[in-house]
Amino acid sequence: EAAVTQSPRNKVAVTGGKVTLSCNQTNNHNNMYWYRQDTGHGLRLIHYSYGAGSTEKGDIPDGYKASRPSQENFSLILELATPSQTSVYFCASGDRTVQDTQYFGPGTRLLVL
Amino acid sequence: GDKVKQSPSALSLQEGTNSALRCNFSIAATTVQWFLQNPRGSLINLFYLVPGTKENGRLKSTFNSKESYSTLHIRDAQLEDSGTYFCAADGNMGYKLTFGTGTSLLVDP
Numbered sequence: 001e002a003a004v005t006q007s008p009r010n011k012v013a014v015t016g017g018k019v020t021l022s023c024n025q026t027n028n029h030n031n032m033y034w035y036r037q038d039t040g041h042g043l044r045l046i047h048y049s050y051g052a053g054s055t056e057k058g059d060i061p062d063g064y065k066a067s068r069p070s071q072e073n074f075s076l077i078l079e080l081a082t083p084s085q086t087s088v089y090f091c092a093s094g095d096r097t098v099q100d101t102q103y104f105g106p107g108t109r110l111l112v113l
Numbered sequence: 114g115d116k117v118k119q120s121p122s123a124l125s126l127q128e129g130t131n132s133a134l135r136c137n138f139s140i141a142a143t144t145v146q147w148f149l150q151n152p153r154g155s156l157i158n159l160f161y162l163v164p165g166t167k168e169n170g171r172l173k174s175t176f177n178s179k180e181s182y183s184t185l186h187i188r189d190a191q192l193e194d195s196g197t198y199f200c201a202a203d204g205n206m207g208y209k210l211t212f213g214t215g216t217s218l219l220v221d222p
Contacts (some may be wrong), residue, residue, distance in 0.1 A: 034212075042117075042199060057157070057208065068133040090156065101212065102146065102157035 004105035005025045006091050012111045019078040021108050023091030033102065034058070034066060036087040040103040043090060049074055055100045081112045116140045117202050119213035126190045126220050134198055134216045138181040142202035145183045146210065147174045150197040159185070159198075190220045 025109030047066035
């Protein structure tokens with residue numbers, strides 16, 4: 001059974017609208033991450049978390065917020081979506097006690113019109 | 114410039130042949146991970162490396178922190194090896210990965 005799940009898998013949003021992407025992990029990992037993948041850029045880190053209640057800025061946090069209400073759940077929030085945020089978003093979990101190998105969810109395709 | 118540079122950007126192999134992918138780092142990488150993104154888009158972790166070498170089946174990876182590079186060797190390439198290979202470096206002990214832009218591999222029969 002998949003240990004990192006994301007919802008929705010596909011989303012179409014309008015410019016200026018609010019979008020929430022959700023991630024759930026059953027690995028019991030402390031660390032969780034949100035990345036976006038764009039052609040020519042590989043994966044870039046948006047926000048990450050070391051545990052429930054913590055969020056940290058990654059390399060490209062502008063325009064995004066994150067929320068980690070529990071060990072299992074990590075959300076990425078676009079308060080005012082823009083077309084430049086059209087991308088594929090991946091969530092991952094990892095735990096330093098097992099070498100912090102990162103395990104990825106299946107991705108969410110977001111189209112902002 | 115790119116902190117993690119991968120080469121080549123694209124590669125085509127015949128089934129049964131061998132190849133090597135490379136990552137060069139301009140950050141002080143402490144650990145390296147290699148991932149395969151399959152044609153369905155799923156990211157699969159292949160290796161987690163501290164300086165040294167690991168082997169798993171037909172795959173072998175080396176991380177040389179002093180010379181700031183990592184390699185992934187594929188032996189006896191199979192059709193299911195097709196996809197995009199990413200390396201990623203953890204450079205500041207903060208569990209944050211910096212990804213390269215990937216090597217797109219196509220294995221032909």
